[in-house]
Amino acid sequence: MKLLPLIEALTLSSMLVCVGRSQTIVPGSSPLSTPAGYRWKPVPEVSDEFEGARLDASKWLPYQPYWQGRPPSRFSTNNVLVRDGHLELRSTGLVTNLSQVKDPEKDIWVEAACVASTKPIAGYGYYAARVKASRLPMTSSFWFQGKYSEIDVVEQVGASQKNPGESHQMLMNTHFFQGGWEKDEATPMKWTMPTGAADEFHVYGVWWKDKDTVWFYHDGEKVAEVRTAGEFLEPMYLFFDTEVFTREGLPTVESLNNPDQNTMQVDWVRGWRLVKGSE
8 A cells, every 4th residue: 555645635634624523533443524525444454453363474563674672672573472362562571680780771681572564554544553551661652653754642651660640641742853863853742541551451543634734532532633843744654562761760570570560452453544435
């Protein structure tokens, strides 16, 4: 699948800017309230119920194709599995005691996990995933990235050591870094959820409407919108991953060995795009 042609996408964006809360897209089914003359078409390449015994290699990579991860963590394919109808991304330790690590914030001692679409395939459209965060001070993330643009649908932290209130925050962002990461322009947003990210599954969604408009959804309700800092005109990879962000604190060796704490779960992910025509 290719990114929607820019002329068609810009035409769609002019039709959609007036859509409000009543046009909420229902997760788990096809999106609602389509503009006249258009329909939502499922994107099977980035949709999965994770019902099998292993990751679907036609859709997903069990690693990040161009990055090893954020120190002191790195991605490991051993920490990606499909089980009991869920995609599981685990975070585990490489040491038995933190005293074995010279610099716990910089030296690699945590193995994290990442799942990526097989290629940068996501374009303008609506995407949703039902996710339960790990109970660690590590991110459980659902995001998209191209060569110069990024959409963080969520970078959830199930049990932050330094910012415990973040467990109830839906943490969203976009990044525009065409001039390099040192010139990154971000649009961070947060919204308070009724329950914690690690307490139960939440449906996180994003409507990438056009080159500079992104709307975010929680359990089918619109909770935020941003105007991106630059024009998002490229297809992106879809990612799920776990990482250590030292600003949230470090996981303990014990928590990394505890399967009740160390696992991010994805129940399903689905994508749609607008196309001309009726059902």
